[in-house]
Amino acid sequence: MATFFGEVVAAPSRAGGDDDEEAAAEREETPEDREIRRELEEKREVHILWSSKLSASTGSFTDEQFPCSKFILAIGHNAVAFLSSFVLNSGCWEAIGSVKLWNEWCRTSNTTSVLPTDAFCLFYKLISDPTVLLCQCNCYVAEDQQFQWLEKVFGCMREEDLQVTILSTCPVTDYKTPESTLTLPSPFLKALKTKEFKESVCCPLLEQPNIVQGLPAAVMSYCQVWQIPAVLYQCYTDVIKLDTVTIEAFKPVLSSKNLKSLVKDMSKSTEILKKLVTTNEIHNNIYT
């Protein structure tokens, strides 16, 4: 296919004719190809490492499922920083596990004390109520790894009475609206919920034709299919790095039923937030 610049672009063809020859070539796969493919799949496998404390406290082995009534998931560094400053510091949480995965954009670190700029995926449990689980996911989970991630994470939970809350961010330029993006009051919050989620949401619902992509979409699809009540709060922002204005845009979520009971002491939150943002400020001199 030639475009009107005269360049030739290979277009995917719906004609079945070509495939026969190619498919035949495929079937003659050498053992070396198989070995390479197997190694690649092994490399991209998602591993969840639960700490031994978990099995000790719930009295079960890691193979068995533990009861979970609330699962709060933060995806992306702004959502992660929001939970760190407003939820994790007002209550006693214990780190109980982490996810180890590898893909072309991220290699998760193994330690549990991480900076917001590292790539990590950590699980925390509320000490006063062990059925409340919180996950901070600051690594990029590739499409072929999302299904594995879901299966392994949700596979460990007993899903009766489970309520899922997801927080994530998205660039405002992806928001489709008849108005110009220059006039949008960013950052702003939009919500998406599954059929089983009956409670009220703390912000307007996401309008058509906007769609959600990536790990938040994978979790919502899983919850919809398995009829788990779940709500996603997506913050559309024009700053992609760690930013206090974006993080504070998540505040309405604190009034939701799931999170209200978890936030007891907000007095230190602004201090912790400032500290998080200033220690991780990368001095970017490109823009002034």
Place this chain on the structure above:
Amino acid sequence: RVSRPEQQVRGAGASPARRRRSMAARYDRAITVFSPDGHLFQVEYAQEAVKKGSTAVGIRGLDIVVLGVERKSVAKLQEERTVRKICALDDHVCMAFAGLTADARIIINRARVECQSHKLTVEDPVTVEYITRYIASLKQRYTQSNGRRPFGISALIVGFDDDGSPRLYQTDPSGTYHSWKANVIGRNAKTVREFLEKNYTEEAIATDKEAIKLAIRALLEVVQSGGKNIELAIIRRNQPLQIFSAKDIESQVAEIEKEKEDSEKKKKKSI
């Protein structure tokens, strides 16, 4: 079509941005190409680059023009003086910018040369509108030639003309320019502009001091950690550019906060 396992693995390696098959993806590489619905995407994307710069506000008073900017925090080992958002173009004209630092440096150098060239040729200093038009034409030329990209900056140009009238102009990456009574560019521009629309009144700019206070109040709406991150410059009629020291700004901020407290106390009393 039989899906090949390698494709699955390789497909996952494609960047998330590339997978989005929007119309923009085909028309946004070349600057000189319009999209079917009339957009020049590169120019629009350049306006996004402007939003990454810190806030700059310009106010036109009666006998004074004020430029206030949010100063970015510098790294510990970096010299503060080398990060300047407000620059003089001539004795009677200065500008503040938001966006790509390097692009701004090029534009400022060209504008300064043009100011002197004009003075030598016609023996008159440039009018603010002339130098704004020069900068805007320069920006426009870069939206229409092949192999170049638009300048990723918006500029606020202030000064006094020979006849003594104060001027404030704003240019953007597309090369358009407009005259304003007060305007703001950069991050959080929308919030500050709404503040200015509400608070730019005859009384607010009646005196020089009030105009300066208005600029600082506008910046305080969005600048975190108050006065020490604000830089202010003014030009009074027939006087050169004057940049405020940190101490002067702190004292102004303290005055503004006191005024705010007093007005809140009055409100409480009246209730």
